[in-house]
Amino acid sequence: MSVPVSRPEGNAAGDGGDVVAYMNRLGQAARDAAAHMRRAPTATKNAALLAMAARLEQGRGEVLAANARDVHHGRAAGLDAALLDRLALDDARIDAMVEGLKQVAALPDPVGEIDGLRARPSGIQVGRMRVPLGVIGIIYESRPNVTLEAASLCLKSGNAAILRGGSEARESNAAIATCLAAGLAEAGLPAAAVQVVATTDREAVGRLIAMPEYVDVIIPRGGKSLIERIAREARVPVIKHLDGVCHVYVDATADPEKALAIAVNAKTHRYGTCNTMETLLVDAPVAEALLPQLAVAYGEHGVELRGCERTRAILPDCEPAEESDWHAEYLAPLLAIRVVDGIEAAIAHIERYGSHHTDAIVTENYGLARRFLAEVDSSSVMVNASTRFADGFEYGLGAEIGISTDKLHVRGPVGLEGLTTCKYVVLGDGQVRQ
């Protein structure tokens, strides 16, 4: 394989080469580029993004040809249909990538913003300035458009990025990397601001997540097993989410129409996303009225139901839910339903089985809404809205590099701000400490 960019020196690592030395070179180059990127003016970063968009537009044929080779190899290697779908690019997906670059260029630059500069009794002024994190490592699977999304968000937020995509997409990623490199060069930014790891050796990932001297944070995107492995082995901070076991709790005071609309949308709008509802909790007093209507609606969407005993007393055709169903992230037309006694039981269920991703209550009771918001310890907590809204674009972040269910640094959808940090700035006129 060959990737014309992102090689700190001219020579390829080679899949059997000295991967650690290769990754160290990438790391050092990223660290050097990060010092440059920290200072890059907004206009220069935007120029690079727009140049990348233009190059991708021009290079569309090469990217599609490279992608066709990846898809051909993938099919020959027996990749499943879902994976092939995520891998495949077409004109519409390239258009979306070009559009995405332009949108990121149009976003406000968070870097340099100073928040709350206040005078202190000593005479100094103290505030917090938003600055890039430094070097961000992104590890992802087969979707080649992640290469572009991740690169553009890291660039706009003033960071250097090291991207490690799945081996299935390596030719696509190399072709995209060529466009990225051309855009950087055109704007006069260092080539190492965006590096694509040019080896499919798995040891490269092991090294990428274990070099805090070069990498400030790792963002893994992909299946749970990939993310679990990275979280376990990383020696640098990881921004991640493992599961989306999201709940909707329909309280006895809920407006039945809202309850029906939200419960159906949260499950059926898309099955494979992390903010899709996986368990529906229904307050006992309204179960008898609501569940049959819901069963009809879910039936129309072909959603299979698994219920607790009280659910099955109302919906006899419903399959019984096992303990494992309460933990399950189905990512499929499947839903677990439990009848509970009030908000206390609902919150206890969410705390025990949930994944702290996104949970919603449907209620018309002011006190219960307040209580649910305060007490449910999830990255997004909602009242009378579909869990499907947990998304960087829906929240107005303008972009999303992932969702964090961790508590430190960022929680929930991660946009440009999540790729930055704050430092204190102190302005004085010669003040000394007494």
Added chain:
Amino acid sequence: MSVPVSRPEGNAAGDGGDVVAYMNRLGQAARDAAAHMRRAPTATKNAALLAMAARLEQGRGEVLAANARDVHHGRAAGLDAALLDRLALDDARIDAMVEGLKQVAALPDPVGEIDGLRARPSGIQVGRMRVPLGVIGIIYESRPNVTLEAASLCLKSGNAAILRGGSEARESNAAIATCLAAGLAEAGLPAAAVQVVATTDREAVGRLIAMPEYVDVIIPRGGKSLIERIAREARVPVIKHLDGVCHVYVDATADPEKALAIAVNAKTHRYGTCNTMETLLVDAPVAEALLPQLAVAYGEHGVELRGCERTRAILPDCEPAEESDWHAEYLAPLLAIRVVDGIEAAIAHIERYGSHHTDAIVTENYGLARRFLAEVDSSSVMVNASTRFADGFEYGLGAEIGISTDKLHVRGPVGLEGLTTCKYVVLGDGQVRQ
């Protein structure tokens, strides 16, 4: 040893007991208490803090007696004078602890604050609510007042705390823990909201930092080797700083009086603190005028100087600085001095040798001030002020549990806000995703 509080079950771990099982019980109890603390009203938390202050006031005799036993044992065990000083309590230190509790009670409660609730085109409103982190583990050395400081800040921010102090202070910590437990009980808060680890087995630390199921973040306070070990072995996020290799750069345009005042204060105000200047960088055009004056001032304070060759050409009595001096955190009346050519060289020196803690420029040039603020990648960056200001109280945080030189989550002095996180809250009227 025996500590009457913080035992999840009645039995002591015993120093040779099953430490892992004991720590798991502490962890589970903390996790349960955290769910309670998350909901605790501000008034209840303040009542607990004030009750603790009252109990400490009443129990002053017992605390001082316990501390005298620790000091006696410490002296017999050959602890050095600095360590004995940090260990010893007296009436003034107890007064300060009581005052500290009252001050924390008077601070605004960050929990529940909702920031930037904005309407989105979909009709939902999205904002961020500040919430506790959950369970915080604090690992520290011999200073018993840390027990109280850490407990009070974790409590006020709605977290549960597990405190592991140095074995030298175990009787003092047990006596303080009794006051803390009484305060919690009086306010009706769970005893496990503050637990003091009742074993000096080192394995307890190993377990405390490796149970993400029970502990959300670890804050180590103490010497570099302790913190390095914890950062290396922790399986949960760590808020820390390793070194304070802080710089003052005196630019050619600096006001000589401000330069002298800041350079002297940053070094001599206190020698043992992490925000003390360790290396002074002087712009070449003003070195000849400034260094002799500084040498006189430092001489009066008994500060030994180690300089580069250009410094020694001006101050012949100055010892030569080795490469290791540029990396050194002396924590002593010792200062490294280097003559540099302009801001570029100064920033390059800080980037190469600094610890990203606190760095200051002295200048009257607007452009250079702006450039230093933007480009120096440290947790605090200052213009015309002493590095000694890098402190939670001086910054107006009202408290300080430590200083972070890490980039994620919090950077710089950590107050109550650093012990919290934000979750997204979404308010709707039945909205679903289109």
